[in-house]
Amino acid sequence: MKKSLASTILLIAALTGAQAETLRIGVDLTYPPYNYLDKANQPAGFDVELIKLIGKRTGSDVSFLDTRFENLILGVSGNQFNVIASTLYVTPTRAKQIDYVPYMKTGVSIAVSASRGQGFAKPEELCGKRVGSIKGAAWIPELEKLNQTVCAGNPIDSREFPxxxxxxxxxxxxxxDAQLENSAVLADAAEKLKGRLKITSTEQLYPVIVGFGVKKGNEPLATFLREALAKLDGDADYEGLFAKYGVAKSSEAEFRAAIAQ
Structure with a gap:
């Protein structure tokens, strides 16, 4: 009997991996298809499904706090939640504020109103134009660089929205005049607007790595998430998520390159 009980405990430990955590997730639920509220007013999307899968496989409790993107780093640093799971691009600046656990890679596209008649294939064509982005977007510094180089004298008017x-x-x-946004987010918006919003960039711009964010120095939680992702590799549900949303897994080398830029 004791031997049987011990075997059962070992089996549970093997299935769940590290000790379960309470995952309090900060996420901007205005960002479909990655993060949004479904018709039942419940959190949905790639990041939500991924963190729920981690919770299920590790036996961890998961809760979500809808938080605007610009406030996510402040929120995790102030212990309002303990994980950011909100398509958070990896940048050297953010890596000084939080610790990252990378999990995918994606990129950016340009979109315009279909009624405009003129599109922009690449950022260099945006000189002198009004360009909208979500506040705190990782590509805004790239637009500022263009204003110091090819757009000097005719700068991009970069405008940020909540x-x-x-x-x-x-x-x-x-x-x-144009919107810069994650490629999958713009594709989702264009589909919902039935052709009234048009993606005009011809390739994915500013390829980026995306990661979970935890409070600087919270190595136990970062390690928990890294180990959970490693155990999911090859899992049918995990692999299916990436196929469903058309995104790719990131590598350690790509992450290191992203924080060193």
């Missing part, structure tokens, strides 16, 4: 849907609304109303 949420991505507000940027799209500004594009559709003529408040800005």
């Amino acid at each position: 949420t991505s849907p507000e940027v799209t609304q500004a594009v559709m109303s003529g408040g800005v």
Whole structure:
């Protein structure tokens, strides 16, 4: 009997891996298809499904706190939640504020109103134009670099909005000339707007690594997440998520390159 009980305990430990955590997730739920509220007003999307899968496989409790993107780093640093799972791009600046656990890679596209008639294939064509982005977006410094080089004398008018849907609304109303946004987010918006929003960039711009964020120095939680992701590699549900949303897993080398830029 004792031997049987011990075997059962060992089996549970092997299945769940590290000791279960309470995962309190900060996420901006205005960012489909990665993070949004579904028709039942419940959190949904790639990041939400991924963190729920981690919770399920590790026996961890998961809760979500809807938080605007610009406040996510402040929130995790102030213990309002303990994990950011919100398509958070890896940048050297952010890596000084939080610790990352990378899990995917993606990129950026340009979109305009279909009624505009003129599109932009690459960022260098945005000189002198009003360009909308979600506040705190990782590519905004890249636009600032263009203003110091190819757009000097005719700078990009970079405008920031609290949420991505507000940027799209500004594009559709003529408040800005173009929107820069994650490629999957723009594809989702274009589909919902039935052709009224048009993606005009011809390739994925500013390829980036995406990671979970934890409070600087919270190595136990970062290690827990890294080990959980490693154990999921090859899991049918895990691999299916990446296929479903059309994103790719990131490598350690790509992450190191991203924080060293």
